[in-house]
Amino acid sequence: MVLEGLSNSLKGTLQKITKALFVDEKLINELVKDIQRALLQSDVNVKLVLDLTKKIKERALNEEVPKTVNKKEHLINIVYEELVNFLGRGEKLDHQARISEKRDLKEKGKTTEPYKIMLVGLFGSGKTTTTGKLANYFKKRGIKTAVISTDTWRPAAADQLEQLANNLNVQVFIDKKEKDPVKLYKKFEKELEKYDLVIIDTAGRDALSDELITELNAINKTVKPDETMLVLSADIGQAAEKQAQAFHDNCKVSGVIITKLDGTAKGGGALIACAVTGAPVKFIGVGEKTDDFEEFKPEGFVGRLLGMGDLEALLEKTREAISEEEAIDMSKKMLKGDFNLIDLYEQMHAMKKLGPLNKVVDLIPGMGNMNIPKELIQNQEGKIEKWKHLMNSMTKNELEDPDVITNTRIERISKGSGISTTELRGMLKQYRQSKKLMKLLKPGASERDMQKMVQKMQGKMGGVKF
Template identity: 40%
Template sequence: MALEGLSKGIFRSLGFLKSKRRLDEEELRDMTKSLRRALQEADFNVRQTKEIVERLEARMREEEPRPGITLQTHAMNILYTELVRLLGPSAEFRPHGSTLLLVGLYGQGKTTTTAKLADWYRKKHGVRVAVIEADVHRPGAYAQLSQLLEGTSVQVYGEPDTKDAATIVRNGLEATSSADFVIIDTAGRHELDEELVVELDEIAALAQAEERWLVIDAQVGQAAGPVAASFHDLAGVTGIVITKLDGTARGGGALSAVAATGAPIVHIGVGEQVKDLERFESDRFISRLLGMGDIQGLIDLAPEDLDEEEAMRLTQRLMSGRFTLNDMYKQMEMMSKVGTIDKLMSFLPGGMLGGMAQASKSQKEAMQANLDRYRVIMDSMTTWEKNEPAKIKVERVRRIARGSGVKEKDVRELIGQWNRSRKMMKGMGGNRRLNKQMRKMMKEGEMELDGDSLPF
């Protein structure tokens, strides 16, 4: 996913330790220098960068790697724990009986996040949720929010013609008094100007919201820290939502909002749609960031549309090397529910699937196009053909091509792809560490990270 740039930078830095068994001053210096640059390029602030690098250096000198662990893995483990520590523990939020005020600058994703959160807590916590549109500056804000939540049971309150935000909030709180959880969307500005300060102040006093979350775009860069600090002064930020983590290689800047407010990141936004919200979990976030993969995350995806048992079964089959075209088809269906390849890739350990996690944008686009075509072809195949692709002869290829309106070579390409995937899956089944990780995950329901389960 996001932060790919940082992930690459970190790997490059730790590459200086590759195949080293003993700590060597020169390599250590090269590594810390390169790491410092990678963190800064990802918008970590100077203080955070300094702290992480110094702690890594000190711990590398003090702590012996466990037997059998390479220096590089040792460094990665330390970096992992340091980054998790920097982000703090994951916040568990229970929405019952509370009011949440969303604040943030112009265009950061407040309105979208309002809808995402409403839908999330309605579904996951089974509470009655209402939203109040208190943005009187952005034309069409009420229509935008209503449209996002269309078809859900969330109550949407707004007064598109009222020019005073405080009035809307006052009326809205009354109109939504039967809800268990009320979310208030507010106006943004390019910067926190006087008018916005006064307006927010008024709304905050009226709403007496227990929760005040700052919505911040992952791409804001170094400005995130100061912006967060001023909103914190104004409203006392209690939580952070980082949006647009699907589209950026940066994000360290948003992380510095954590340092500025002391408030935890509660959720992350990973797309434009209402369903594109995730709970923020620092350990999983960091393990994904470091390319350790997040297989549990893959299985967690969209539990409403995705049959968890099916996902488990499929994963087990993948690992065992029994892999029919039907399985590949299901896997592709799963992928299409998950959304883009990009998103799926971010859940796999770097290097798995032949290093596709590092694939370029154009490669990924090409892959998505392939998937669409494969799917059309498979729709023209019988169940037997999907189970026994190796036995498909020329005549069947011709029939399938005709049925799906593609060239025969496209059908052969699909079978070739299946063959390659099958071989790769077989190879993965023989990967002791990955197998162990999978088994453990299935037993405990979650992935644990230790030196042994690292993918290198």
């Protein structure tokens, strides 16, 4: 996990909220202090931290809690929204749409040019690696991509890009003899028109010197990039803001790519510092491999940082819906595998109390993406009523030990309840499957265990007839 330290502290803070008895000023103050500590430890600028926490506090104390959520959920939501705002300033750009637009213009004969993304930055920030990552990212999305190295400064630069591109099966343009980046680009300009996207790697320097600015301005005039991305290494921490601003002022940077977020606790500083300049973060590099690369979307990033979609919110809701004793009792039975039909009914009933099943599904890691059909979830809810009737027609023994239910008993229960035998058989099947699944759930199951269980459920769901 990127920014693991920050993520763990923030998750810990949110857990404190879910465990607290009331949401009061004391809790809010504690929360604000915790968030401040977590962000400062990740090297986020003090002033920015204070601004953020002031906003959180003001909203938490003054805002009316919407009817659909409880106070705790509201508070967690404020933290989430404010962190997203914090990281997400600046315009959003749909790269793929822009690339397609340009391709359409080309097809209509209105331009001959491909869409061009130029990468700039200091020595070793990750420009060449990122050129490969970006090419891979867009190629996977079906865009005809080429890369070109205009780094005539470092002798091995062309070889490095060539090797990367060859591994990715991406067309690469290099000229190891040419010493002038502008001439080099012009030499290939015509050939580049065959592509929908061209990514231009440039040379770095160890500081934003006049020499570098002059060189970049010259390349810039020739290339006329649609986007100029500044590549910054996360380990520069808060200094990212100054550098982003300086590059932005001198070379009209349209976006920032932060690399090496996998390797530093200072990443929080770099990320946030950049997000507040006029050059927003567009992509992040999270490892050395070509696939260690993501489009930066504040909502998703903050969600993962806080562990949303995680079990916390669900557990919190569960705690409200069924008492702790009931939960312990039920989980003990589940573990021994001797939970019966009444328990299954109670379990479904408790799930019903949690709210619409589709909302509950969203809270379980991995389940939100499962695309469970709506009808299926609605059916599940309708079933509870029918099950109640079926159970009313059963004997105590049958309820406690459903394995004794033979075919003749099935006929009897169905007649007595007015519910079809198919429905009853379905219920018994779900009971047996739940019993098996519950055995997999051990106390203190880790998130990975849960994921595994969800995967198993996913496999089984296909076979379950709801």
